[in-house]
Amino acid sequence: xxxxxxxxxxxxxxxxxxxxxxxxxxxxxxxxxxxxxxxxxxxxxxxxxxxxxxxxxxxxxxxxxxxxxxxxxxxxxxxxxxxxxxxxxxxxxxxxxxxxxxxxxxxxxxxxxxxxxxxxxxxxxxxxxxxxxxxxxxxxxxxxxxxxxxxxxxx
Amino acid sequence: xxxxxxxxxxxxxxxxxxxxxxxxxxxxxxxxxxxxxxxxxxxxxxxxxxxxxxxxxxxxxxxxxxxxxxxxxxxxxxxxxxxxxxxxxxxxxxxxxxxxxxxxxxxxxxxxxxxxxxxxxxxxxxxxxxxxxxxxxxxxxxxxxxxxxxxxxxx
Numbered sequence: 615x616x617x618x619x620x621x622x623x624x625x626x627x628x629x630x631x632x633x634x635x636x637x638x639x640x641x642x643x644x645x646x647x648x649x650x651x652x653x654x655x656x657x658x659x660x661x662x663x664x665x666x667x668x669x670x671x672x673x674x675x676x677x678x679x680x681x682x683x684x685x686x687x688x689x690x691x692x693x694x695x696x697x698x699x700x701x702x703x704x705x706x707x708x709x710x711x712x713x714x715x716x717x718x719x720x721x722x723x724x725x726x727x728x729x730x731x732x733x734x735x736x737x738x739x740x741x742x743x744x745x746x747x748x749x750x751x752x753x754x755x756x757x758x759x760x761x762x763x764x765x766x767x768x769x
Numbered sequence: 770x771x772x773x774x775x776x777x778x779x780x781x782x783x784x785x786x787x788x789x790x791x792x793x794x795x796x797x798x799x800x801x802x803x804x805x806x807x808x809x810x811x812x813x814x815x816x817x818x819x820x821x822x823x824x825x826x827x828x829x830x831x832x833x834x835x836x837x838x839x840x841x842x843x844x845x846x847x848x849x850x851x852x853x854x855x856x857x858x859x860x861x862x863x864x865x866x867x868x869x870x871x872x873x874x875x876x877x878x879x880x881x882x883x884x885x886x887x888x889x890x891x892x893x894x895x896x897x898x899x900x901x902x903x904x905x906x907x908x909x910x911x912x913x914x915x916x917x918x919x920x921x922x923x924x
Contacts, residue, residue: 653837655844656853669854677856678840682808682833689810698811699824701832703863709856 623694624766625730625738632725636691639683641675643715649679674712680719680755681707684744687721699737699762706758711748718749726758730765737762778849779921780885780893787880791846794838796830798870804834829867835874835910836862839899842876854892854917861913866903873904881913885920892917 616627617634650659654676657664665673675683689695713719727741744757771782772789805814809831812819820828830838844850868874882896899912 649837653841655841656855657850658855674855676837676840677858678833678837682804682831682837685831685833686808686810695812700811700813700829701864703832704859704861706858706860707862708858 625763634723636721638720640718677709697764780918789878793875795873832864852919
């Protein structure tokens with residue numbers, strides 16, 4: 615089962631059960647507020663005072679920001695720049711715990727299932743779980759997703 | 770069934786079958802590339818030339834960017850700033866068609882199901898579909914999600 619991250623990963627390199635640990639990333643309050651001002655300006659994401667009085671007790675990252683950071687960790691960590699063909703969608707996201715300024719997220723990339731395309735012989739679909747944990751080892755977010763990858767050229 | 774968007778929406782204002790049309794938003798190439806450089810720097814999101822040679826034939830928005838824009842349209846359109854309590858997660862996202870520079874997205878907010886919390890009498894969970902269509906009337910993205918809202922105070 616392949617685990618090295620040194621060369622292009624094609625569809626054939628993904629195997630159910632495969633787990634890859636992908637770096638970590640710390641998020642600042644500025645980043646949390648910048649993202650939320652653009653895309654999710656709810657009080658508990660952008661307003662320190664209002665957030666203090668909310669059920670979260672302080673500013674928390676937009677769940678979309680957490681997902682976007684997870685995406686970046688996957689793009690930076692998994693060597694599929696030339697083989698990725700995008701994604702048809704996700705089968706579930708769970709925002710389990712708040713992500714706050716100063717938190718450091720680590721990502722585990724788990725391959726769940728693979729299926730070569732019947733209609734398009736150049737590609738296959740890979741089902742994955744992405745699991746983000748914080749610096750306390752708590753799982754903060756999980757994403758069950760799909761992505762298409764090129765098949766390894768013959769020869 | 771409530772459809773006005775003029776005052777706070779509490780949990781009790783959401784009714785299964787309710788459909789609300791929420792404005793529209795045009796996305797520029799600069800926005801697409803800016804988002805992707807930060808969070809999803811795959812060639813078909815950030816590199817015009819590489820994108821031209823990809824299966825997409827040009828730069829397309831990161832699916833996360835599309836979702837984030839949809840979130841912003843909901844926050845801007847639905848009057849729940851003081852009643853929203855965040856979201857435990859999503860049950861599905863489908864990226865059905867590429868979103869490209871110059872596309873104008875419109876959003877339909879559909880209430881699917883509602884459930885008052887048994888354990889926390891101050892809130893309830895609302896299950897929604899968000900449906901984004903482009904200027905050609907084509908559905909580009911759907912999100913099946915959950916969100917928590919405050920219950921309307923008695924009195």
